[in-house]
Amino acid sequence: xxxxxxxxxxxxxxxxxxxxxxxxxxxxxxxxxxxxxxxxxxxxxxxxxxxxxxxxxxxxxxxxxxxxxxxxxxxxxxxxxxxxxxxxxxxxxxxxxxxxxxxxxxxxxxxxxxxxxxxxxxxxxxxxxxxxxxxxxxxxxxxxxxxxxxxxxxxxxxxxxxxxxxxxxxxxxxxxxxxxxxxxxxxxxxxxxxxxxxxxxxxxxxxxxxxxxxxxxxxxxxxxxxxxxxxxxxxxxxxxxxxxxxxx
Amino acid sequence: xxxxxxxxxxxxxxxxxxxxxxxxxxxxxxxxxxxxxxxxxxxxxxxxxxxxxxxxxxxxxxxxxxxxxxxxxxxxxxxxxxxxxxxxxxxxxxxxxxxxxxxxxxxxxxxxxxxxxxxxxxxxxxxxxxxxxxxxxxxxxxxxxxxxxxxxxxxxxxxxxxxxxxxxxxxxxxxxxxxxxxxxxxxxxxxxxxxxxxxxxxxxxxx
Numbered sequence: 175x176x177x178x179x180x181x182x183x184x185x186x187x188x189x190x191x192x193x194x195x196x197x198x199x200x201x202x203x204x205x206x207x208x209x210x211x212x213x214x215x216x217x218x219x220x221x222x223x224x225x226x227x228x229x230x231x232x233x234x235x236x237x238x239x240x241x242x243x244x245x246x247x248x249x250x251x252x253x254x255x256x257x258x259x260x261x262x263x264x265x266x267x268x269x270x271x272x273x274x275x276x277x278x279x280x281x282x283x284x285x286x287x288x289x290x291x292x293x294x295x296x297x298x299x300x301x302x303x304x305x306x307x308x309x310x311x312x313x314x315x316x317x318x319x320x321x322x323x324x325x326x327x328x329x330x331x332x333x334x335x336x337x338x339x340x341x342x343x344x345x346x347x348x349x350x351x352x353x354x355x356x357x358x359x360x361x362x363x364x365x366x367x368x369x370x371x372x373x374x375x376x377x378x379x380x381x382x383x384x385x386x387x388x389x390x391x392x393x394x395x396x397x398x399x400x401x402x403x404x405x406x407x408x409x410x411x412x413x414x415x416x417x418x419x420x421x422x
Numbered sequence: 423x424x425x426x427x428x429x430x431x432x433x434x435x436x437x438x439x440x441x442x443x444x445x446x447x448x449x450x451x452x453x454x455x456x457x458x459x460x461x462x463x464x465x466x467x468x469x470x471x472x473x474x475x476x477x478x479x480x481x482x483x484x485x486x487x488x489x490x491x492x493x494x495x496x497x498x499x500x501x502x503x504x505x506x507x508x509x510x511x512x513x514x515x516x517x518x519x520x521x522x523x524x525x526x527x528x529x530x531x532x533x534x535x536x537x538x539x540x541x542x543x544x545x546x547x548x549x550x551x552x553x554x555x556x557x558x559x560x561x562x563x564x565x566x567x568x569x570x571x572x573x574x575x576x577x578x579x580x581x582x583x584x585x586x587x588x589x590x591x592x593x594x595x596x597x598x599x600x601x602x603x604x605x606x607x608x609x610x611x612x613x614x615x616x617x618x619x620x621x622x623x624x625x626x627x628x629x
Contacts, residue, residue, distance in 0.1 A: 227548075234444070235445075238445060246433070
């Protein structure tokens with residue numbers, strides 16, 4: 175083996191992918207070549223370092239075993255797996271609803287869509303009222319920190335990738351009887367309201383797929399969910415502007 | 423009923439011992455406990471539904487990981503139009519900085535430098551890797567999967583696994599090196615080569 179080959183396969187060698195004959199060929203080159211030997215020492219030290227740094231993984235929380243077992247016990251065996259039922263609603267299905275998975279899909283498809291309409295309506299009301307804020311903060315971290323012990327889900331303030339976009343602050347809000355986070359932004363001199371809510375609590379599972387647009391009384395609302403959290407973004411901007419905004 | 427219970431017991435016996443590993447991987451994929459738990463549950467339920475397709479005797483851990491990664495990708499694929507992934511790959515560049523440090527400061531300088539980096543610094547650098555590189559590195563370094571198993575899990579050819587591992591590790595090295603420079607663990611010298619900070623300091627005093 176020459177240096178080029180050796181260096182090309184250094185990772186494979188260290189990862190234990192070589193068979194005996196290959197290993198011997200590699201080792202004999204490494205013994206005589208300082209350059210490759212140095213690389214090998216470094217790569218192997220680096221590998222060890224990465225391994226050690228990552229070794230401390232959090233174990234699964236104790237309740238997860240029970241939760242998974244519970245979900246398994248509700249799976250009906252013998253029926254062919256209908257992957258679309260899993261895939262379609264997966265991210266937002268509460269554990270308790272897993273048992274009614276099949277039913278749930280049918281129902282949520284047939285059901286008309288009042289939760290979504292109501293959500294758009296609420297968002298506009300809140301946007302219009304422009305109530306005083308509980309927290310004035312311009313960094314997502316500070317706003318997130320404020321909500322940590324106030325709502326039962328993680329508030330991740332979106333970061334709009336626009337030059338003139340600024341987080342102003344937020345306040346605790348209610349959507350029906352559920353706690354939600356209301357945030358307000360200034361974007362290009364316009365006010366933008368963002369509702370962040372728990373889609374499981376709100377029974378707005380439909381929101382999960384893609385973005386849903388609503389135009390009501392001169393306002394545009396974009397509804398969607400991301401990483402298990404629901405968002406409703408409201409502004410009086412044009413739909414195209416709002417569209418660019420929510421593609422963060 | 424009885425047979426279905428047996429089926430489930432058998433599955434649980436095989437799958438549940440891997441829950442910690444699955445959760446660890448799910449945490450790395452989703453970045454938060456809540457989504458990680460959801461992901462693990464969804465993946466295990468899905469694996470159970472397809473358990474009849476699993477060939478007994480083959481590696482169940484690899485298979486569970488495959489279902490987990492697959493479930494995760496299905497989810498983000500749907501969200502892609504909302505959450506653009508901030509994972510644009512960087513070009514290699516500056517790859518051999520650790521090694522060039524060695525040529526000026528002696529053979530073990532680069533490993534010394536590694537010793538100074540704390541676990542959190544390395545973890546942070548890994549988290550910043552583009553997702554596909556990060557996955558390959560974690561599957562190989564943390565979970566000890568073979569290239570073939572990683573190829574199965576990520577549904578790509580073995581050659582792709584090799585190149586992702588190669589590029590992922592190099593990118594990681596570059597970022598850590600940049601970080602080390604930033605922190606003053608190493609300093610660039612006038613001729614543009616990098617050297618260990620102590621050596622640099624000594625040389626400066628001598629000059």
